[in-house]
Amino acid sequence: MIGLFGSTGYVGQSIAHVLTQRGLDFLPIRHRQIQGITSESLASILRDHGIDFLINSAGYTGKPNVDACELDKANCLDGNATLVGRIREACELAGIPFGHVSSGCIFTGSHADGTGFTEAEPPNFSFRQNNCSFYSGTKALGEEMLADCESCYVWRLRIPFDHRDSPRNYLSKVQRYDRLLEATNSLSHLGEFASACVDSWVQRIPFGIYNVVNGGSITTRRVTELIAESLPRDRSYEFFDDEVEFMAKAATTPRSNCVLDNSKILAAGIAMRPVEDAIRDALEHWQPETSMNENRQLT
Numbered sequence: 001m002i003g004l005f006g007s008t009g010y011v012g013q014s015i016a017h018v019l020t021q022r023g024l025d026f027l028p029i030r031h032r033q034i035q036g037i038t039s040e041s042l043a044s045i046l047r048d049h050g051i052d053f054l055i056n057s058a059g060y061t062g063k064p065n066v067d068a069c070e071l072d073k074a075n076c077l078d079g080n081a082t083l084v085g086r087i088r089e090a091c092e093l094a095g096i097p098f099g100h101v102s103s104g105c106i107f108t109g110s111h112a113d114g115t116g117f118t119e120a121e122p123p124n125f126s127f128r129q130n131n132c133s134f135y136s137g138t139k140a141l142g143e144e145m146l147a148d149c150e151s152c153y154v155w156r157l158r159i160p161f162d163h164r165d166s167p168r169n170y171l172s173k174v175q176r177y178d179r180l181l182e183a184t185n186s187l188s189h190l191g192e193f194a195s196a197c198v199d200s201w202v203q204r205i206p207f208g209i210y211n212v213v214n215g216g217s218i219t220t221r222r223v224t225e226l227i228a229e230s231l232p233r234d235r236s237y238e239f240f241d242d243e244v245e246f247m248a249k250a251a252t253t254p255r256s257n258c259v260l261d262n263s264k265i266l267a268a269g270i271a272m273r274p275v276e277d278a279i280r281d282a283l284e285h286w287q288p289e290t291s292m293n294e295n296r297q298l299t
């Protein structure tokens with residue numbers, strides 16, 4: 001039996017969907033069931049339910065975006081770092097392996113030649129550099145909680161997108177923001193990310209950190225071109241002059257924009273499509289939010 005923390009969330013729902021599709025038994029464990037409990041009590045819950053692998057997709061992201069974390073630092077630290085430490089202790093007490101959903105947002109930029117950061121490189125957008133958002137700082141601390149952990153996966157997700165229009169989907173955000181920041185990023189197709197997490201365990205790939213991102217990187221401008229090709233509509237995209245103007249007009253805390261190398265997950269035998277292919281596919285199958293709401297009312 002697989003335990004799943006965060007099953008109600010944007011990422012957790014996608015992981016739950018993959019587990020269901022694969023016919024894998026899993027137990028969603030809700031936030032309120034574990035709030036404030038000790039590692040020992042958590043270990044007992046895991047043992048009592050016969051959990052043999054735990055997936056942690058719980059965390060504190062801030063809504064509508066990471067700016068909101070600056071206003072709720074205690075809960076952000078608790079959900080992204082303290083909880084991760086407690087999960088590690090509980091899983092070690094219960095003698096079970098686990099996987100943790102981390103974020104690529106603990107990096108900024110790329111190598112000078114445009115290539116991405118590998119899992120062997122330390123985060124460069126964290127409290128240690130004092131250059132980051134509170135959210136990114138707590139996500140980096142979450143990874144520190146797992147340093148030298150022998151039986152765990154750390155899956156780094158990076159700006160998720162898919163074909164379902166939603167306030168959390170990067171392709172929707174690009175269409176909805178009044179103005180855009182030109183940046184180069186790695187991105188993760190949400191469904192491919194969720195499949196990769198489940199397959200890591202099913203295929204028993206070696207434990208460790210994995211950048212679970214689509215291949216290559218893409219600029220914001222290229223994303224708008226792909227959107228315009230697939231979803232023609234009468235609008236043009238406005239861009240900020242630079243990051244300084246973006247910070248002054250649209251953000252309260254610095255954003256991570258970064259490129260990650262995904263060769264480690266590919267070498268482990270888990271497929272991730274090149275990023276442009278995955279975006280094109282999402283746009284070809286685009287489901288506007290209004291039509292999804294109508295479908296929900298019909299069922």
Ligand SMILES: NC(=O)C1=CN([C@@H]2O[C@H](COP(=O)(O)OP(=O)(O)OC[C@H]3O[C@@H](n4cnc5c(N)ncnc54)[C@H](OP(=O)(O)O)[C@@H]3O)[C@@H](O)[C@H]2O)C=CC1
Nearest residue numbers: 006007008009010011012031057058059079101102103157
């Ligand atoms: N969405 C994104 O753009 C990205 C997300 N991530 C990471 O993915 C993970 C999930 O994010 P996402 O699904 O978007 O977030 P959501 O806000 O959509 O969902 C968060 C989930 O975590 C649970 N949760 C929140 N705080 C706690 C806590 N203190 N203890 C236990 N459970 C808690 C919530 O449970 P309940 O409903 O019961 O409160 C909910 O199920 C996070 O770790 C995030 O950092 C990484 C990169 C990008």
Ligand SMILES: Cc1cn([C@H]2C[C@H](O)[C@@H](COP(=O)(O)OP(=O)(O)O[C@H]3O[C@@H](C)C(=O)[C@@H](O)[C@H]3O)O2)c(=O)[nH]c1=O
Nearest residue numbers: 061065066103105158159160177179180181183250255
């Ligand atoms: C607010 C804003 C952002 N952007 C850009 C900045 C950045 O490149 C991109 C995403 O920024 P947002 O503020 O939407 O999202 P942000 O909350 O920074 O996004 C992150 O969520 C957390 C949970 C993560 O872990 C990250 O990987 C990432 O997905 O959009 C604009 O272009 N215009 C805007 O008005």
